[in-house]
Amino acid sequence: MIRIESTTRPKKITVSRRTRKALWGYFFIFPALLYFFVWVLLPVLTSFGLSFTNYNTATADWVGLKNYIDIFTQTKVYSALLKTIQFGLELIPANMIFSLILALLVDQKIRGVSIFRTVYYLPVLTSLVIAGIVWASLFDPRTGAVNWLMRLLRLPPQQWLYNPDLALHSVVVVRLWKGVGYNMMVFLAGLQSIPKELYEAAQLDGASAWQSFRFVTLPLLKSTAFYIFVMACISSFQVFGEIYVMTRGGPAGATRTLIYLIYEEAFQYTKMGYASALAFVLFLLVAGIALFNLLVVNRFVEDGR
Amino acid sequence: MKNGKGLKTAKNIAVYLLMIIAMIQLGFPFFWMATSAFKTSKEIHSPTPVLLPSEITFDNFHKAFQAAPFGKYVLNTLFVAVVVTASTLILCAMAGYGFGRISFPGRETLFILFILAMALPGEVTLIPRFLIAKNFPLFGGNDIFGKGGIGLIDSFSGLIIPNLMNVFGVFFLRQFFRTLPSDLEDAARIDGASEFGIFWRVMLPLTGPALAALALFTFTAAWDEFIWPLVILNHSEKYVVQLGLSVFFGEHFVEWGPMMAASSLVSLPVIAIFLFTQASMVKSIATTGLKG
Numbered sequence: 001m002i003r004i005e006s007t008t009r010p011k012k013i014t015v016s017r018r019t020r021k022a023l024w025g026y027f028f029i030f031p032a033l034l035y036f037f038v039w040v041l042l043p044v045l046t047s048f049g050l051s052f053t054n055y056n057t058a059t060a061d062w063v064g065l066k067n068y069i070d071i072f073t074q075t076k077v078y079s080a081l082l083k084t085i086q087f088g089l090e091l092i093p094a095n096m097i098f099s100l101i102l103a104l105l106v107d108q109k110i111r112g113v114s115i116f117r118t119v120y121y122l123p124v125l126t127s128l129v130i131a132g133i134v135w136a137s138l139f140d141p142r143t144g145a146v147n148w149l150m151r152l153l154r155l156p157p158q159q160w161l162y163n164p165d166l167a168l169h170s171v172v173v174v175r176l177w178k179g180v181g182y183n184m185m186v187f188l189a190g191l192q193s194i195p196k197e198l199y200e201a202a203q204l205d206g207a208s209a210w211q212s213f214r215f216v217t218l219p220l221l222k223s224t225a226f227y228i229f230v231m232a233c234i235s236s237f238q239v240f241g242e243i244y245v246m247t248r249g250g251p252a253g254a255t256r257t258l259i260y261l262i263y264e265e266a267f268q269y270t271k272m273g274y275a276s277a278l279a280f281v282l283f284l285l286v287a288g289i290a291l292f293n294l295l296v297v298n299r300f301v302e303d304g305r
Numbered sequence: 306m307k308n309g310k311g312l313k314t315a316k317n318i319a320v321y322l323l324m325i326i327a328m329i330q331l332g333f334p335f336f337w338m339a340t341s342a343f344k345t346s347k348e349i350h351s352p353t354p355v356l357l358p359s360e361i362t363f364d365n366f367h368k369a370f371q372a373a374p375f376g377k378y379v380l381n382t383l384f385v386a387v388v389v390t391a392s393t394l395i396l397c398a399m400a401g402y403g404f405g406r407i408s409f410p411g412r413e414t415l416f417i418l419f420i421l422a423m424a425l426p427g428e429v430t431l432i433p434r435f436l437i438a439k440n441f442p443l444f445g446g447n448d449i450f451g452k453g454g455i456g457l458i459d460s461f462s463g464l465i466i467p468n469l470m471n472v473f474g475v476f477f478l479r480q481f482f483r484t485l486p487s488d489l490e491d492a493a494r495i496d497g498a499s500e501f502g503i504f505w506r507v508m509l510p511l512t513g514p515a516l517a518a519l520a521l522f523t524f525t526a527a528w529d530e531f532i533w534p535l536v537i538l539n540h541s542e543k544y545v546v547q548l549g550l551s552v553f554f555g556e557h558f559v560e561w562g563p564m565m566a567a568s569s570l571v572s573l574p575v576i577a578i579f580l581f582t583q584a585s586m587v588k589s590i591a592t593t594g595l596k597g
Contacts, residue, residue, distance in 0.1 A: 021407055024500040028403030031396045032475055033415070039434060039467050040422045046433035105324050110317055116324045118583070119332045125575050127529035129547040130568045133554050134338045137561045145337060148354045177331065238426050241531050245551050259428050266432050267536060276432050283429045 051277035056270045067277035077278070079253065080261040083168060087257060088236040090172045091179075095232055096225065099180045103187035117184075124181040132245030135174045136161060139246075164254040167247055171255055174242050179235075183228050190224030191217070230293045237286050258282050338572075341565035342366070349562045365566035372557060375567055377542070378549040385461060385545060386527035389468045393523045394516055396470040401478030402504050406490070416479075422472045428532070435536055438463050459539045468527065474519050481515040482508065521582055525575050546571045 051067055053060045071077050106117045123131070138145050139160040147157040160170045194217065202212040240259050243249060249256035249264060256264070262282065266275035341349060345362055348355040369375060403409075404416050438457040441447060445462075446454025457463030485508060493507045509516075531547040538544060544552070550571060554564060 021500065022409035025403050025407035025409030025412065028399045028407065028504070029415070032400030032403075032419075032470060035396070035470050036419065036422065036472065038437065040425070040430070040472065041418075042437060043430035043433035044425070046436065047430055050433065101323075102327060105320060105327065108317075108320050110320060113324075116328055118580070119328050121579075122335060122576065123331055125525070125579050126572055127531070127547055127575070129529075129531055129551050129554075130338075130572050131334075133550065133564055133568050134334045136554075137341065137565065138334060138337060140561070142352055143350055143354065143561065145333070145354050148352075177334065181331070234426070238428055240428065244531075244535075245554060262428065262431075272432050272436075279429045279432065283426065286426060 047276050047279060050273050051280050053273040054271075055273035055276070057272065060273070063273070067274045068281070070274065071278055071281055076253075077258075077261065080256050080258045083255065084237060084257045084259075087168060087172060087239065088233065090169065091175055091236050092229065092232045094172070094176055095179050095183060096228060098176065099183035099228070100187050100221075100225075102180060102184040103191055106184065107188060107191045117188075120184055121181040123178045126178065128178070128241030129245050131174055131178050132242045135170075135177070135242075136246050139170055161247055162251055164252045167251055167254040171239070171242055171246065174246070175239060178242075179232075183232070186228055187221065187224060190221050194220045226293075226298060229297070230290060233289050233293060234286055237282065258285075338565050339569055341561060342569045344562060346560075346562055365562035366570075368560070369553075369563035369567040369570075372563060373549055373553045373567075374542075375546070375549060375570065378544050378546045379571075381461070381543060382528060382545040382547075385464045386524050388465050389527045390520055390523045392465075392469045393471060393474055394520060397474030397478050397519065398509060398512065398516065399504070400470075400475040402482050402508060404475065405479040405482030406485075406487075406508070407500075419472050419475060423476065431532070431536065434467060434533075438467060438537060441466070458537055459543065461543065463537045464530075464534060464545065467533065468530075471523070474523065477519055478512065478515060481512050485511055517582070521578065524578070528575055 050060075052062060052064060054063045054066075102120055106113055106120065126134075137143075141147055141157065141159050141162065144160075146160065150157050158166055161167050198216050198220075199212055202216050207215070237257075238259055239257060240263065243255050243257065243260050244263070247255045249260045258278070259282065262275050262278050265271045265278065340357055342365055343361045343363070344355060344358040345360075345364070348358055404412060404419075439455060440451035441456040442449050442451045444454070445456045445458060445460060447456050448454075457466060489507050489511075490503055493503045498507070529547060530545065531551065534545050534548045535551070538548060541549075541552070550567060553567060557563060
């Protein structure tokens with residue numbers, strides 16, 4: 001009886017079961033899909049549309065490519081772009097070198113290492129507002145600890161955040177302090193995934209500590225370093241909170257990066273159409289650099305193996 | 306042998322020395338913040354910095370709380386962060402389960418769209434998100450078409466609704482759901498459990514460690530949120546802690562004592578949660594084999 005039934009019915013059941021299951025799939029992802037549409041997809045499309053208008057919360061007239069032409073002809077944008085690039089060029093190499101050194105240190109099997117690891121990670125947990133405030137206090141020209149150290153070292157005290165020549169470097173220091181702990185953890189994961197046998201083999205071959213670092217550790221850390229490099233490139237374009245808290249883009253525009261310029265144009269001068277075009281250019285720039293990294297730098301990394 | 310041992314001790318001493326130097330460099334700002342919170346204003350304004358306060362005073366905390374209602378800011382932030390964390394866990398778990406364990410037409414395409422969105426910097430869409438918040442239907446005096454009022458602007462809903470979930474959480478939990486064995490699912494199905502029952506009673510409890518990690522990320526991010534509240538809030542009674550701090554900083558620029566007191570208090574919860582969960586987190590990741 002059962003056998004006879006099962007020859008006719010299963011097909012019907014599996015089909016309806018499959019559709020029912022697919023419907024359950026849509027049910028499970030529906031809230032996420034709705035959220036994605038409203039807060040991710042729609043904003044991207046709107047941003048693109050607004051960039052061709054002069055939207056300023058009152059009027060929104062079509063201006064064609066005017067915003068984009070303005071962007072490529074204004075010195076303000078050019079200097080913000082230069083600031084952004086300078087920021088990245090200073091921050092990224094310093095961050096990678098220091099976080100690798102820290103990772104090598106906390107990879108040692110010695111007592112108390114986890115305490116050091118935790119302290120190195122604490123700056124990552126600090127919010128950018130608090131990082132900005134505490135460092136503004138450290139950089140205070142009169143009462144701050146940085147100038148105190150300068151005097152101890154018999155160096156002339158500086159104005160730091162108030163000096164147009166030093167303000168950007170000072171922000172780089174803050175960002176470096178806040179960022180190395182995270183990349184240390186990523187490098188550490190990379191270091192710990194290198195098989196111990198390779199070091200033993202190198203030692204048997206009579207390699208010095210430097211040689212085993214140079215010929216075992218470094219080549220095997222390449223992909224980790226590449227990942228960190230890509231992420232660092234992307235995030236160096238997004239430094240906003242520290243700048244807002246410490247310098248508001250000043251003094252004399254010395255820390256006005258692209259992202260800060262977008263904020264200023266959009267929410268202080270309410271030139272939202274123009275700022276949208278700027279945001280889109282920034283997006284293309286970040287995407288372009290990420291793509292360049294993935295296609296060109298990655299090939300270079302792979303070839304070097 | 307003896308020589309080798311001596312070399313090892315020398316190496317360890319060098320490592321400790323370097324680690325202590327790095328600890329001073331990275332830890333000093335915390336030391337400075339925590340000790341300055343208890344210094345007298347004379348000690349704070351001294352051109353030769355005082356490292357340790359000669360006597361502990363709570364004046365700075367009193368001053369901070371007199372100048373700005375930080376207690377209220379903390380409650381505001383806690384409320385927003387708890388709601389956002391709870392909804393993120395539920396919605397991301399549902400979507401992660403849908404993408405990870407149920408096959409339906411269009412799944413791969415939708416999922417690739419989600420992954421692409423993770424690479425998009427949030428600042429790029431700040432302006433349109435602000436406009437969507439302003440024209441959000443049926444909130445803040447808006448009609449069904451999103452006209453006539455201020456929408457989500459200047460409200461807690463404005464802090465919560467755009468953060469009800471995040472794309473990263475979907476990706477994170479999907480990866481976790483995919484690693485679970487399907488035996489349990491099949492067994493529950495034979496027992497006649499509904500699809501939602503399988504998700505809620507069988508699969509979800511197995512993702513405990515991943516949910517805990519996502520809860521930690523989400524809560525910390527909500528506690529530290531700054532740019533969105535800055536853009537969307539106008540009235541100080543709705544301020545969250547980070548925004549309150551930054552405004553307080555702008556108004557009391559030279560008063561480092563109260564600033565450091567407020568900053569110490571605000572950074573405490575996140576550091577406490579990290580120290581508290583650090584051990585169990587590492588353990589859970591090790592036992593579930595989530596790493597790599």
